[in-house]
Amino acid sequence: MKNPISNDKPRRNFIKKSAMGIGGISIGLPLTSALAADKYTQTKKLGVALVGLGNYATNQLAPALQETAHCYLAGIVTGTKSKEKVWMDKHNIPKKNVYNYDNFEEIANNKDIDIIYVVLPNSMHAEYSIKAAKAGKHVICEKPMAVSVEECEAMIKACKENKVKLSIGYRLHFDPYHKEIIKLSKEGSFGKVTYVSSQFGFTIGDPTQWRLKKALAGGGALMDVGIYCIQAARYAYGEEPIALQAQEFRSGSEKFREVDETVSWQMEFPDGKISNSTTSYAFGTNHLVVTAQKARAVIMPAYSYNGLGGIFNNEKLEFPRINQQALQMDDFAKNVVANTESKISGEEGLKDMKVLEAIYKSLASGGKRVTI
Ligand code: NDP
Numbered sequence: 001m002k003n004p005i006s007n008d009k010p011r012r013n014f015i016k017k018s019a020m021g022i023g024g025i026s027i028g029l030p031l032t033s034a035l036a037a038d039k040y041t042q043t044k045k046l047g048v049a050l051v052g053l054g055n056y057a058t059n060q061l062a063p064a065l066q067e068t069a070h071c072y073l074a075g076i077v078t079g080t081k082s083k084e085k086v087w088m089d090k091h092n093i094p095k096k097n098v099y100n101y102d103n104f105e106e107i108a109n110n111k112d113i114d115i116i117y118v119v120l121p122n123s124m125h126a127e128y129s130i131k132a133a134k135a136g137k138h139v140i141c142e143k144p145m146a147v148s149v150e151e152c153e154a155m156i157k158a159c160k161e162n163k164v165k166l167s168i169g170y171r172l173h174f175d176p177y178h179k180e181i182i183k184l185s186k187e188g189s190f191g192k193v194t195y196v197s198s199q200f201g202f203t204i205g206d207p208t209q210w211r212l213k214k215a216l217a218g219g220g221a222l223m224d225v226g227i228y229c230i231q232a233a234r235y236a237y238g239e240e241p242i243a244l245q246a247q248e249f250r251s252g253s254e255k256f257r258e259v260d261e262t263v264s265w266q267m268e269f270p271d272g273k274i275s276n277s278t279t280s281y282a283f284g285t286n287h288l289v290v291t292a293q294k295a296r297a298v299i300m301p302a303y304s305y306n307g308l309g310g311i312f313n314n315e316k317l318e319f320p321r322i323n324q325q326a327l328q329m330d331d332f333a334k335n336v337v338a339n340t341e342s343k344i345s346g347e348e349g350l351k352d353m354k355v356l357e358a359i360y361k362s363l364a365s366g367g368k369r370v371t372i
Pocket of ligand 1: 054
């Protein structure tokens with residue numbers, strides 16, 4: 001199978017192309033962690049244990065771990081007995097690397113496991129990430145990092161105290177379309193970014209699922225997929241929001257008794273810049289528009305695992321297919337070996353959580369402006 005890392009070259013790199021066109025400055029400034037990662041010489045793959053074998057672990061992360069160059073699926077943690085044999089057989093996992101939520105702490109003694117990847121319902125992220133850190137294992141935790149700022153801070157503290165690395169499952173930082181958006185903002189070849197508009201929503205099915213239970217999900221569409229729009233606005237501007245206001249819309253469906261259904265919000269960035277976003281569990285929407293002084297990028301769909309597409313000014317954007325999750329996990333494995341911080345660190349997750357809490361605060365006040 002082709003190594004996804006070597007497959008990361010865009011056929012059309014709009015920043016490079018257009019920077020040359022307007023005689024702009026050089027492009028492709030490497031990120032700090034990427035610099036260290038380039039010196040990567042480790043030959044042994046790090047062992048990853050997935051915690052919570054649901055949809056994302058089964059259909060995205062486990063297959064991605066077959067494409068990774070620097071880590072592999074070494075173990076599992078599951079509360080469902082019947083999944084154990086299925087996973088052991090399918091992924092060649094020895095019985096000694098299989099855990100449940102009761103004996104999870106014993107993973108501390110397992111040398112095969114270097115990284116624990118928490119893929120549980122949101123309200124369980126903090127508990128299992130902290131347990132993983134105390135077991136001396138490096139941690140990847142899915143988004144949203146947790147369900148409160150307080151929990152995020154406790155996770156960061158636990159990882160620091162136990163000298164392990166922490167990263168959040170923000171896979172889009174490894175997608176070529178989103179990398180171009182980050183470059184657009186960092187390079188400045190097209191002037192400053194002046195406006196960001198973004199939406200992400202889908203029609204939610206099964207009314208009994210944990211995503212609709214506040215105790216497990218922490219919130220609704222906003223916590224689940226609205227967070228992508230917060231992330232995108234932050235990296236498209238390369239700045240932090242200073243205030244926001246939010247509005248909530250409800251159909252009256254029983255499904256959304258405990259969590260938010262549709263939320264719109266506007267964030268204020270320095271110098272009067274704004275972003276405008278909507279998220280929903282009631283309809284499908286999936287795009288990111290970034291306007292700069294001399295350019296406009298439209299990514300649509302913007303937040304999917306693959307099949308992203310886009311237009312930069314009048315030109316179609318096309319990148320070769322990559323595996324976002326494989327690149328994400330390999331990058332973290334390199335961080336662990338090189339002792340560098342992940343670019344999608346716990347602090348990144350915490351920043352988004354502060355915005356999420358501010359949005360819920362604005363909603364609770366009937367839409368008042370909240371400073372962050
Ligand atoms: P699923 O419902 O499909 O799976 C969750 C798994 O967690 C279950 O299968 C179960 O695994 C375990 N679990 C333990 N306790 C409970 C409980 N009380 N209720 C339900 N499940 C429980 O969820 P997803 O895989 O879709 O999502 C998991 C996490 O991953 C979420 O935080 C979500 O936000 C994130 N995610 C991230 C995505 C991304 O693109 N980065 C995409 C999709 C999800 P077991 O039977 O093995 O114990």
